Amino acid sequence: MTEATGYPDLDALRARLGQIAELDADGVERERVAVLGRKQGALTALFKTLPSLSPEERGPFGAALNRVKAEFEAALDARTAALAAGAAQAGERIDLTMPGRERWLGAEHPVTKVTREIVDIFRSLGFAVATGPEAETEWLNFFALNFPPNHPALDLHDTLYLDVGDRPAGDDDPEREHGRILLRTHTSPVQIRVMQAGPPPYRVVIPGMVYRADPFDPSHAPAFAQIEALAVDEGIGMVDLKATLTAFAHRFFSPTTPVRFRPSYFPFTEPSAELDVECQICHGSGCPACKQTGWMEILGCGMVHPKVLENAGVDSEKYSGWAFGMGPARVAMNRYQLPDIRLLYGGDMRLLSRLGGEAS
Numbered sequence: 019m020t021e022a023t024g025y026p027d028l029d030a031l032r033a034r035l036g037q038i039a040e041l042d043a044d045g046v047e048r049e050r051v052a053v054l055g056r057k058q059g060a061l062t063a064l065f066k067t068l069p070s071l072s073p074e075e076r077g078p079f080g081a082a083l084n085r086v087k088a089e090f091e092a093a094l095d096a097r098t099a100a101l102a103a104g105a106a107q108a109g110e111r112i113d114l115t116m117p118g119r120e121r122w123l124g125a126e127h128p129v130t131k132v133t134r135e136i137v138d139i140f141r142s143l144g145f146a147v148a149t150g151p152e153a154e155t156e157w158l159n160f161f162a163l164n165f166p167p168n169h170p171a172l173d174l175h176d177t178l179y180l181d182v183g184d185r186p187a188g189d190d191d192p193e194r195e196h197g198r199i200l201l202r203t204h205t206s207p208v209q210i211r212v213m214q215a216g217p218p219p220y221r222v223v224i225p226g227m228v229y230r231a232d233p234f235d236p237s238h239a240p241a242f243a244q245i246e247a248l249a250v251d252e253g254i255g256m257v258d259l260k261a262t263l264t265a266f267a268h269r270f271f272s273p274t275t276p277v278r279f280r281p282s283y284f285p286f287t288e289p290s291a292e293l294d295v296e297c298q299i300c301h302g303s304g305c306p307a308c309k310q311t312g313w314m315e316i317l318g319c320g321m322v323h324p325k326v327l328e329n330a331g332v333d334s335e336k337y338s339g340w341a342f343g344m345g346p347a348r349v350a351m352n353r354y355q356l357p358d359i360r361l362l363y364g365g366d367m368r369l370l371s372r373l374g375g376e377a378s
């Protein structure tokens with residue numbers, strides 16, 4: 019505090035400054051009104067006397083008033099801050115029984131987790147991971163895989179083409195002979211890419227996104243994940259396919275999970291099959307998720323068609339192999355008992371945090 023002002027009224031007022039440090043929160047407010055209040059404030063009253071003073075008196079007295087005003091403001095603010103700090107320290111205003119703020123816990127997406135587990139199992143069986151582009155040529159997505167040119171999968175209704183129009187005359191784009199560019203409809207074109215990159219043997223597992231012109235419904239999505247695998251060597255037969263896939267299913271689900279192979283058709287495998295495992299929801303007794311069959315289809319597979327080997331530059335007299343393509347979303351839906359594939363899209367935190375414990 020500075021020395022006396024020389025004005026008795028002001029000095030009397032300043033005597034109150036010393037008590038401010040003892041006041042409680044209500045006392046601080048009362049003192050603020052009593053000294054600085056617009057209507058009743060003691061200091062305000064002294065300000066109001068200024069116009070009645072002579073110009074010579076007015077200047078010094080006004081300056082003294084302003085200094086004292088600043089002193090009160092500083093003292094009152096300091097006490098308010100000290101009270102708040104003290105209250106926080108003493109825990110007076112903190113309700114320790116109040117629940118804490120919940121934080122969102124990150125978790126691996128169910129499809130990502132299932133994909134990682136599946137890829138890990140194949141890695142432990144000696145498979146390497148390979149990937150390919152999502153924008154693919156018509157040649158690699160279809161024709162190298164032995165699809166006939168009139169196959170319905172090529173239809174605009176099923177395949178999302180990135181450039182539908184004819185290429186301009188005289189176009190010397192090196193991709194020209196490879197047909198139109200499309201969003202790959204399966205991961206199978208990566209089989210060809212792997213085989214073109216070097217000589218056999220091949221043992222690869224290929225995770226990736228694929229696209230089809232399907233509308234969203236409970237069991238379809240226009241963009242979904244696949245995991246492909248390809249094994250090519252001398253003397254590989256159907257028994258290798260069945261043994262590997264059975265071993266995989268027993269590792270991924272359980273050592274006693276029943277599996278079955280059903281005959282099927284794909285242009286790029288011959289013979290072809292579908293692998294079913296016992297429904298993980300009803301364990302075989304039949305439920306809506308497995309349409310009362312007790313089985314769930316998890317992948318398509320087969321022996322690589324000799325024409326596909328030849329299209330990729332592999333001698334089909336010397337080498338043979340098998341391939342499969344699997345939908346990890348299907349597997350995740352069965353494992354986590356999800357009734358609708360759309361739950362896996364859009365990042366709904368309620369689903370992801372419900373699975374968080376398991377999926378992390």
Ligand code: PHE
Binds near residue numbers: 203204246287320
């Ligand atoms: N590419 C097939 C599909 O998308 C799956 C498959 C892959 C089938 C490899 C056989 C061999 O449905």
